Amino acid sequence: MARPVTRGPRPSLTIPGSVSGVDRRSILRGALGAGALLAASGSLAACSSDSTPATSGGGGGGKPGNVKFGINEAKGSGPAYDRLAAIAAAYTQKTGAQVAVNAVDHNTFQESITTYLQGSPDDVFTWFAGYRMAQFADAGQISDLSDIWPIDGMSDAFKKAATAEDGKQYFVPVSYYPWAVFYRKSVFEKNGWTEPKSQDDFMALLKDMQGKKITPFAFAAKDAWAPMGTFDILNMRLNGYDFHMELTKGKKKWDSPEVKRVFETWKTLLPYHQENSLGRTWQEAATSMAKGECGMYLLGSFVVDGVPKDAADDLDFFTFPALDASIGADALDAPIDGFCVAEGGADQEAGKAFAKWLGSAEAADAGNNASSVPFIAANSGASTAKYGPLQKKSVEVVQNAKSIAQFLDRDTNADLANTVITVALQNFIKKPDDIDGITASIQQQAASILG
Amino acid sequence: MxxxxxxxxxxxxxxxxxxxxxxxxxxxxxxxxxxxxxxxxxxxxxxxxxxxxxxxxxxxxxxxxxxxxxxVDIATIYPPFWPAIRHNLIWLAFLFVLPTILGMVLAVVLDRNMWGSRFYQTAFYLPVVLSLALVGFIWQLFYSTDQGLINEVFGSTVDWYGDSSVNLWAVLVATSWRHTGYIMLIYLAGLKGVDASLREAAAVDGANEVKTFFHVIFPVMRPINMIVLVIVVIESLRAFDLVWIINKGRNGLELISALVSQNVIGEATRYGFGSALAVIMMVISSVFIAIYLRIVFREERR
Structure with a gap:
């Protein structure tokens, strides 16, 4: 048969934009080029949704200058934004200096941070303590704040958390939240359970819960950071805080017998955890605990955001019991949030003055008074009047802790934490028998990344 | 002269x-x-x-x-790499088989101007309009282990997005749901463009419906088939959005594009390592582009 003359309609009309136009891949590829780097940082700096125009020239005469303030909470995103906005407003009220707030969505802020800091960043921005802060200090992206330390009301533990490898401070803490084992008081009362004080109590509790057809631990690992909390607490109970710090800094090996012991212990505890954790978000796990299907949940105190109001009022917590008498139970994860001054910011003096004030009890109070949900202030001088019972207990627990770790992914090299350990922990949950293979794989990659 | x-x-x-x-x-x-x-x-x-x-x-x-x-690191000590290659290939094969054939069948059926065909056209095409982020969310309502529709209705406890032995297939079904409508529309447009006299001629010659389709209509739609081929290859190589919103391309949903993003976007700043992954992706894409261009040029020369 000869080729028919009639053809279909011009096919090019049916090609979607995704095929012919700018697609994700070209953006990705573009992001590797310098041009896109500048563009990305520019857009982040430019999206100041509610900036009050800063009038120049405040610095002299003792009056602090106007500052630009980058925050990792989008406008209207809830109590976290309200607190930061109130803190900024209180500074203006007190000093007369204008604070231009650049509010960016939490995850977007975090994912754009490297390009943001290299573009034209705000003078002061919200950030986290730990390696995540230290790596920017090392790269010269954030300013030395050692001249504003010590800050009234900040304990040595917080000063330590604000200190980078070179022994200088680069960070001002504002709040923190502990990781602990949360449970519903009513469920414990009904079943006659009490908070375990020792490892024997703890194991007996787990067995009793399982006997009563309640899964002892709610567990979620869809978010790759979530299982890190379990690894951290087991590591600190079995090997201690110092080992945690040395491991995360790359001074101890990931295939060492100590790390293997953590995984071995975790393996024995896995049957007491909710199954199918890899497809579950922490909110879903929190719901299982709220419903009483699970007895406990090891998570940060933000767990209250994942349960209904009546369950939130019913929550209580205890710290993970000791697993080794010689190590004890005096270390825990309590990630600290706070502020840094960007080296690339326009006005260093104004930024530092603002940062110093941000660490004060006054700033913490301004934030907490403006919000329905208070944070736990790092400054010991801050008012605790608005704290609920959970927050009061958190303060006590953290003050009693001898050492405070940030979190596995806040203490570790970001490349290692985000691309290697996340994968490895999920693999472990899938194949708990392959501990040798998994630890060896982490160590190989750690050697390649850190070496 | x-x-x-x-x-x-x-x-x-x-x-x-x-x-x-x-x-x-x-x-x-x-x-x-x-x-x-x-x-x-x-x-x-x-x-x-x-x-x-x-x-x-x-x-x-x-x-x-x-x-x-x-x-060297990627090929030897980076565990997600080989699964990612395998998943991209499975993605490619799957898109070729299920949505393409299904889309073609739907197009042929809807081309017959049956009652309500416009309604069906719209219904099948609707998912294409949705962003993949939304598609992921909609299917999350079906697939959620504790609160999802499928497990609720069938009383099963399958962890659709979390179990690495099923989640790739679950995601492929979700992708196909969207992709089928797209293929259908392209074939529908192609079928509308086929000269009616060809069908008549075939009917006069005594060919039945099936024979007419495979021996007359299908060969005439060669340009459309080429377009579909290219779209399927591109869609499966650039597959990213759905796995990224589900679990950032981990735990059974590794794809090369997701690995590039994991290493370059976000807090991890392994620009060199991420670039190497991107280059591997570029090389794989080039192979398909080269094949496509060869076919197109040969066509034009004829």
């Missing part, structure tokens, strides 16, 4: 072009060329160069030449 005259004529036309025309033509060629070089070729070349380095993205002075180390 004849061709000679024509050539001379065309030369005369060229001479008549003024400097204005030259400027217009020059800028029409020059501007796109500059843009393509600046936005496509330079970044691509930079990726290739960066793939032989280690760089944390902070200072250009910190770029450190490491040779082929990134590639």
């Amino acid at each position: 004849a061709t000679d005259t024509r050539r001379r004529q065309s030369r005369r036309v060229e001479k008549k072009r003024g400097w204005k025309d030259r400027l217009v033509i020059g800028s029409m060629i020059g501007v796109p060329t500059v843009l393509v070089v600046w936005l496509v070729w330079l970044p691509a070349a930079a990726s290739v160069l960066l793939s032989f380095t280690r760089w944390n993205g902070f200072k250009f002075s910190a770029i450190e030449w490491v040779g082929t180390k990134n590639y």
